[in-house]
Amino acid sequence: MRTVDLAPTRLPDRLRETQRLLFIARHARWTGGLHPEDGNHAPYHREMRETLETLGMPLLVADSYAALFDRVDADFVFPLLNRGGFFNSEMLVPLLCNRLGIPYLGAFPIVRGLSDDKHLTKLEAAARGVPTAPWALFRRGAPVEIERCPPARRWVIKPNNSSASWGVRDAHDRAELARAVAEIHALDHDALVEPFIVGSDVEVPVITLNGAPAMLPMMMFEQADPAQLRTYQEKRDLACHVGYRIERFDDPVIGAQIAVYTHRLAEVLRPFDYGRFEFRVDARTGDVRLLEVNLNCNLWSEKLFARSAALAGFTHADLVETIVAESMIRQIVPATARNAA
Secondary structure: OEOOOOOOOOOOHHHHHHOOEEEEOOOOOOOOOOEOOOEOHHHHHHHHHHHHHOOOOOEEEEOOHHHHOOOOOOOEEEEOOOOOOOOOHHHHHHHHHHHHOOOEOOOOHHHHHHHHOHHHHHHHHHHOOOOEOOOEEEOOOOOOOHHHOOOOOOEEEEEOOOOOOOOOEEEOOHHHHHHHHHHHHHOOOOEEEEEOOOEEEEEEEEEEEOOEEEEOOOEEEEEOOOOOOOOHHHHOOOOOOOOEEEEEOOOHHHHHHHHHHHHHHHHHHOOOOEEEEEEEEEOOOOOEEEEEEEEOOOOOOOOHHHHHHHHOOOOHHHHHHHHHHHHHHHHHHHHHHHHHO
């Protein structure tokens, strides 16, 4: 997997001039600041719409799944409608696109499901020799046997399919643990339990360049208090931030190991166009464990992915154009060649 000599991919003129792009996101038409419930996700979607407008191709905008219930006047779909308000909603846009035969950005639905289901991601990682924290999964409707949870002084309990720490909570004894699992089930989600690991997160943004996964610079998210649990409200700018800093991660030994793990998982998931691979580095031992994989992750210019791309010499517009161009070249150019033949 490439990690050096990275350069943006430009959208070929033949695609720019012939393709109509549909951008679909919950706040695709947003014009204001923070959303009262979704926080900074609204200005993020607005920024993505404005950046896509600069690509110079016809841009259609939609903010609901209904745009794909029937044939649409578009040739390619950029989906950011990942949190649709119902269980497994992240798979619906690619499924609707498959039904209509329209190419789209990102992984196939079954791969989206694999990466968004943290339990399945951990199983895949274990099969590839990528270490994760021990865990227990409690599906809704199945018996809850708290004694199956790995031993720990403190546990993290989270919806198995959540993003941006939505619904995450902790527990310090088995009674609290059982209550937390019940609360997540009441949110109509499966519950994943694992020991809390004190340490820092190292995140690896991966894009596609020349048809293959390429790692952007690794970034460390280091909290002032590594034992503090980050929340959805904090990540969405709806509550006070914990003290933290984000900087390039340059440890040669740990970085080399994380690169190996990222490569193994990326090869299983490709083609996925872009995603972020997250690892926890234990502050005491230096051990590395996979946390999760986020395909179709946040590309906002103020978030980690774009900061990493900037270190590689990409402007935010470069990053978005590269992701779109590589995906369209992968899917549309071969189809055009087949049709011509």
